[in-house]
Amino acid sequence: MTPEEYAELDATALAALLRDGEVTPDEVRDLAAAALDAAAPLNAVVGERFAAPLDHAADGPFAGVPFVIKDLILHAEGVPQAAGSRLLGDGVPMPSDTHLMTRFRRAGLATLARTATPELGFNATTEPVATGPVRNPWDTTRSPGGSSGGSAALVAARAVPVAHASDGGGSIRIPAAACGLVGLKPSQGRTSPGPDYADPLLGMGIEFVLARTVRDVAGMLDAVHGHEPGDRYLLPDPPRPYADEVGAGCRPLRVAVCTTPFSGGGSVDPRCTAAVESAARTLEGLGHAVEVAAPELDAAAFDAANLVGWTSFLADGVDTLAAALGVEPGPDVLEAASLACAEYGRKLSATDLYAADRVFNATRRAVAAFHRRYDVVLTPTMNVPNTPLGHLDQDDASRDARGWYDHIFSTAGFTALSNVTGNPAISLPLGRTEEGWPVGVQVMAPYGDESTLLALAGDLERATPWAGHRPPAG
Template identity: 40%
Template sequence: MDIGDYRAHDALGLAALIRQGEVSREEVFAAACAAIEADNPYLGAVVRTRFARAAREGGHLDPEAPFAGVPTLTKDLLMALEDEPLACGSASMAAWRAPENASLVTRLRQAGLCILGQTATPELGLMGITEPRAFAHPVNPWRPAHSPGGSSGGSAVAVASGLVPLALGSDGGGSIRIPASHCGLFGLKPSRGRVPLGPMFGEVWQGAVVEHALTRSVRDSAAVLDVINGMDAGSPWPLPREQGFLAALGRPPPPLRVAVSLGEPLGAPLGTRLDPEVRLAVEWAAHRLEGLGHRVDWAEPPVEGGALADSYLTLYLGHLAADLAWISEQTGVPVGRLDIEPATRAIGRLGRCLPARDYELAKRDWNRVARAMAGFHRRFDVLLLPVAAGPAPRRRALYPSPARERLMALLAIPGASRLALKAGMLKRLAAEALRMTPFTQLANLTGQPAMSLPLHITPDGLPVGVQVIGPMGDERRLLVLAAQLEADSGWGRHLPRVLG
């Protein structure tokens, strides 16, 4: 199997070829390794490989597993491989090795997936771009001068460029959906607690973070969810394993009540300006849904974007402070001497000064928003809105400028962080951090499933995804709707095929 043949198939397609004896597992493995070795120096998607270990593990795969022999990559964040590096995009963790496998990793292997390496992420997964100082910056395979988004940017680049047919990602504020939108992929964020984060973690960011995959096809996403969902031992979320996500794609959805919004309540308080191509993508998707027999109405979600952003950033600050303390414990390096980026250090200082009362009040806001959205979904089955305010930005365009980093460094002055919080710095941080991507955090706070669909390409050749959010626990309906739109639009033929 040459690299071109390898790239022509999604994950289930490769698994079928292996199962039918048309190609061997070893041939697929060799093609994947060759693709990574040839193209990753240019793409910057993969931060480390583990070909030798993966080859040994491949000899123990169940040949009847749904993805038997299919190559994949995991994200360099949370997805621990026993006794292997997990740097989380940070120089501070470069020498750290995980003590045990993540439950997700165990389930991927049981499903027959062969983990060839780990993909790039911003430091600690904190940004909607993937430009860590400690590792290479992935390039968007559609337009190399542009960002693939983040924080699962490395995984998105790996799939969009054909290094692997699917790659794992995590989503705490849009980190699967944003890179899926910028790289022309399908990206599903499952419901809160659907995929376990154990055994190292019970929940991350108060349950806002969920792990899943970036894929070329809806069927791959559904099949992955079939094998990784359900609580593990000690999970804080009593969600048993569900089956039938892939099987459900065999029939179209009944007519749905679709609410359509350009996200004004979410973006306007942050000063977001919607790119005309994003508006066109949403309007075009609404028209297509109507043509497929769904009832489409314009309606705004019952949320206020400024308050939602404040609540999200409050929890973000608190968790970063805790994460830095954990890294200090794991590495034996004092927090003040950790090798971290200036923005990470400044935000961590703000988090250390955050009153516990404010943290708890922010979490209570999550419940209020979730109840409001539950009422909204009594009127509408799904909500269609943008993923991001524009197509993929140019690389470095959204990273803090040197002047901004110098300003943030002033937080090192004793008492400055506390004064900055009192002076309203949290609101300014929220506006600056989320202005280009204010539409994805809603589903993380409420716990609802949400997906990015690659339904539009700009005249400049950049993909633009549209987001669909469903009621809590209703991934099945989202996946069935996605499969209907995939069949109607034929989006798979629009993937970039030529590198350079």
């Protein structure tokens, strides 16, 4: 297999070749290692790539497929984690696997490196002071998004076909949009947050992957979804494998189209609106009923509650880590906005958290009622196709906690809603700018209904194929 052939293969195709013996695991490992080295100018890998893949099952559905893990939340036994922050120095070796990491190993994924994240994941770009900015392979002056920007850059550059990612306010879908990938945020509880968490980020956080094709996302969800003992949620299994949905064709749906941000304010780039309108016409052509509609939400209350969720989680994380490491959480180890948000979160009371939860409850119920009339909601993924490096500067001391929150979500006002409601949502690279940058379009489905979401995504992928688009740095 040549490097060019490797770069063209998604995880599903590569797994089939490995399973049939047409290529060996060692050959694929060497090709991936070379591709990761070639992608070094993107600055997406944290530390050195591993000398050998982490242990993994030889008989999993993705046995031998190269993989990378985001340096945040999920962890692997013996592998250091730094969470994009100087607070943890070069990284603290982890004593064990998280449940999802165990499932990635069981799926056969061959983990080769850690990928960069913004400090403690609280940004829509990936430019931590600790390791420097990650560059978007479509335009290296632009951001790959965040907080899973390191993983996104490597998948877009064809260094690996699939990568771990996590999402608390859009951190899978935002980099998917910026880098031209498929980014699915599963339903709350579809993948296990254990054993470290029950409801990370007040239930808004969830982990999964980034990939280039819908079938890879579906196959990965088949491989890793499910309940672990002690998990708070027990979702029913899908009626058939998610991978089967991708090629089956979607039933006729009632589609709501919304191009007004749900949170964060900010204007929407006309190119993002145009991509949604084009996708809506495609869906009409496929037989779906499409109309402009949106759930009725109190955006101001939503933003205030979301700020409480984010800053309280950040404060708890900073204080817990600082105490464990014997480090004072000051400006020498934390970026300015991180410090401001942690200080804000530290002052919140229990009643503040309960007040935020009341808003989240009202939001979930409003969206659930809306889904009685509409099967899916079609929106831009981001307010803009991407952002220039330096625009979302987490070390900007001029912004207080609310100013930092508003700055982030003014670029991504469509993604946080499904984190609060727990609904599954997917970003698909359905648009293109005059510069050649990808533009993401988001589809959100009712809670627990990844099956419909993936069936519709498969139809859109066939109707508006993107596999032939490759970034200049890929």
